[in-house]
Amino acid sequence: MGQLISDKFTAWQAECEARFQQLKANEEELNRIFIDIYGLQDELTPEVADKDVTVHRIFNTKDDVPESMKGSNYVRTLRDEIVSLISYAVSCLFGRYSLDVEGLAYAGGEWDSSKYQTIIPDADNILPICDDDYFEDDLTGKFVDFVRVVYGEDTLEENLKFIADALGGKGAPREIIRSYFINDFFADHCKTYQKRPIYWLFDSGKKNGFKALIYLHRYQRDLLARMRTDYVHEQQERYRTQLSHLADALEHASGADKVRLTKQQKKLQDQSRELQTYEEKIHHLADQNIELDLDDGVKVNYAKFGDVLAKIR
Structure with a gap:
């Protein structure tokens, strides 16, 4: 049986999304640790904006790109x-x-x-x-x-x-x-x-x-x-x-x-x-x-x- 490029794309898209979410979670956990160490709870929050996560995230079309990713250099589409x-x-x-x-x-x-x-x-x-x-x-x-x-x-x-x-x-x-x-x-x-x-x-x-x-x-x-x-x-x-x-x-x-x-x-x-x-x-x-x-x-x-x-x- 041959392979479908559509299946390969779906799997790659999911892999990139998982990598994105993991990196975002890791960065936010590190932020929490440093905020606690330096007592900056009243000045900083641990959240990281989606557009600041530096791994690619793939969407089907440009219209599917959420507002939270606008301005990111790591947005890619199916066409890309x-x-x-x-x-x-x-x-x-x-x-x-x-x-x-x-x-x-x-x-x-x-x-x-x-x-x-x-x-x-x-x-x-x-x-x-x-x-x-x-x-x-x-x-x-x-x-x-x-x-x-x-x-x-x-x-x-x-x-x-x-x-x-x-x-x-x-x-x-x-x-x-x-x-x-x-x-x-x-x-x-x-x-x-x-x-x-x-x-x-x-x-x-x-x-x-x-x-x-x-x-x-x-x-x-x-x-x-x-x-x-x-x-x-x-x-x-x-x-x-x-x-x-x-x-x-x-x-x-x-x-x-x-x-x-x-x-x-x-x-x-x-x-x-x-x-x-x-x-x-x-x-x-x-x-x-x-x-x-x-x-x-x-x-x-x-x-x-x-x-x-x-x-x-």
Whole structure:
């Protein structure tokens, strides 16, 4: 039998609540002891405000956060926990973490493939983020595979729905998860890493013509050349093929179908044009074989790639 993420969340929420209540009780007992020792009964009370207890407390939504916790830095929601799960999954897909060893599996140095048995990290350190299944290693598909492997095939759809419901949005679970990767993952990642991301988002622009994540610590000088050849050029060809099929379909379409196909054609044309401009930028940088010095820090290294990377906000 597979495992339900909802059950795991409920158990984790209860564990955090028990830890919160225990710490609060311990602090209040210590306060009582010191008040008695120093005879401060008329000046102090032992009670500790909920918002001053320094362990996390998890609520289903922001609306469930009680007034007593407002202002606390230790409030988390179901969405926060699901975002953390997604971040961990991406870390496993890049090899930063492994389900088979404790702690960091790789953060630079010599790569040890024996650490990875359950989830095999992406071979080329490039995970494209597409609005359709254009590539075998598309990030949405790889994440779905992660959920399947970790929690089981028979609970996959229920788990994907639980994840999607926590993220919020419209559409089927896979569509919502795909939308999260396209629109929100990098922003959440930058927030977690205080604007010093270790997963870098190559981003062609507002039309989402091309996006791909890489792991900083696995960067190699030829990465951009490989990205250009294996992904950007492939994506351009897919756009050309789809536009050709749409042109044929539009010749025989009418009514609502023609409106739908025309809208789809406009979107792909915009994406294709955006990607053409982006390919030129990637080509220019790929020819430079850019070296990174991790001792310089994320900010300095990130700036070396100009506007082919998403802006850190």
